[in-house]
Amino acid sequence: MNELFLILLFSLLPALGTFGGGIAAEYININRKNLSLALHVAAGVILALISVELIPQALKASTPWIVILAFVTGGLFFVTIDQLIDFVQGQLGGKKSKTAWAIFFGVAIDSFTDGLLIGTGSLIDLQLGFLAAIGVVSADIPEGFATISAFKEKGIKRKTRIILNFFASVPVLIGALAGYWLLKGQPLIVEYAVLAFTAGVLLTVTAEEIIPESHRNGEARLAALALIGGFALFALISVI
Template identity: 45%
Template sequence: MDFLQVLALALLPAAGNFAGGVLAELIPTSRRTLSRALHVAAGIVVAVVDVELMPEALEGAAPWLVVLGFCLGGGTFILLDAAMERFSGGEKAAGPWLVYAAVFIDLFSDGLMIGVGSVVSFSLALVLAVGQVTADVPEGFAAIANFRDKGVARFKRLMLSASFVAATLLGASVGYWLLRDQARAIQLTALAFTAGLLILAAVEEMLGEAHEAAEDSRATAAFFVGGFALFTLVASYFEA
């Protein structure tokens, strides 16, 4: 499988995310809608970690390597969180940018999975790419709706949405060029590292922003479960 094919597959999740961002521009959004979209997105990210990344890593690498990679990923996100807060002048100002960072990291992991999967076979990379498309739509919606809620100009919002393409292409490039000739244990440790980034992105930032956008309720909790179920169903269907 050549590099151009890998990049083409990596564009699929980016297209789903961009479609979600465009949808947020076309329909009226409220703080309640934003909260629900963020709950769905967080559920999807947690499912990516629980259903795809950690089981795959634990299946083929030593547990201590997986745990080390996971902890390093979480530590990296904590440093990113602190840097964004300092750069933005406070936690409240940093909020939407950390949601952007969380979605960027998730899309990077999509590209990374596609890049690593392409080393095994084209069919595996295709399953990973198509399985992410539907899951990335609510993430794109939540990210752009969040910026819209914070008063960011439309042109800038659209440019931010388009910039997510770089995340999947970068992730796919890293997976293809840096990991394809490495030992499988190193490849799987990289997936665990990404999982550590993602789990904090979902729990600390996406859900945090969701609860600030609107008062939490049983209904919004159901959207989190729905996001988890959606990704699990899509991933399982295409794997089958």
């Protein structure tokens, strides 16, 4: 039970990150270049999480080909979801840029995947679950900000925006519980495969969403250093 409590505590970090980013969007306007820097830091942290922790841990499996296949499947899963969001945005009339609702559903799905990663990682090693939470929260804050900013642009009322912000944040807790209850007691290869699957999702999200978004309205001058700095910061945290 103590293990489950810690997993829920870990998953609160990205949940609060998403919600806090949304609340920040209600009261402040962040310069696009500063947002670009934040997104580059987030990308660096996530890339470090994948390369320093998730993949090395998953490749400890006795049958690494299953892990690699799960990693590729994670990438394909996100591409499929992304295509579905594109279809929805087309139906809503936003073919050139994601509509507010498409962003909302994308963030909610990403939030669930974050929770699945935290729940699965914690079953393998509680420290891994904690590091996963630290890694994903850096991206959840700007994601929450972007979601609520999009709803503000659509003129949706503040009360509704806050409710939607809450529902975009909650899936991480559901994902963590799913990872814990469904995988507890399963063979270690299953846990490693799910870990690799979420790593594939995260890598694809970073390459297809976070980095392109960070360049959408111009790149900050120190963007490359922010990317390297985010990577180095997480690598440092992981060895302390």
